[in-house]
Amino acid sequence: xxxxxxxxxxxxxxxxxxxxxxxxxxxxxxxxxxxxxxxxxxxxxxxxxxxxxxxxxxxxxxxxxxxxxxxxxxxxxxxxxxxxxxxxxxxxxxxxx
Numbered sequence: 001x002x003x004x005x006x007x008x009x010x011x012x013x014x015x016x017x018x019x020x021x022x023x024x025x026x027x028x029x030x031x032x033x034x035x036x037x038x039x040x041x042x043x044x045x046x047x048x049x050x051x052x053x054x055x056x057x058x059x060x061x062x063x064x065x066x067x068x069x070x071x072x073x074x075x076x077x078x079x080x081x082x083x084x085x086x087x088x089x090x091x092x093x094x095x096x097x
Contacts, residue, residue, distance in 0.1 A: 008060045015056035019049050022082070029089045038092050044085055051078030 026045035033040040055074035062068050
């Protein structure tokens with residue numbers, strides 16, 4: 001792993017872009033929580049960021065995209081938590097409409 005490949009670079013750049021998007025979603029949830037008083041659990045958006053970071057680091061370390069069960073589990077866990085959080089915020093923001 002002395003010579004970084006383009007795959008490793010793109011994996012890290014993709015994780016950074018995804019993390020910025022998740023921070024934006026967390027800020028939206030936080031703003032809604034402060035305005036409405038309804039609990040959105042915006043702090044838990046850090047869990048998918050960390051899970052996707054674990055998957056990205058594992059993919060960079062092994063220099064492969066598929067076939068690594070640890071990275072796949074990180075991606076699955078992060079995706080499920082993210083889906084649940086987004087669904088929660090969506091339901092809170094659109095309730096009664």
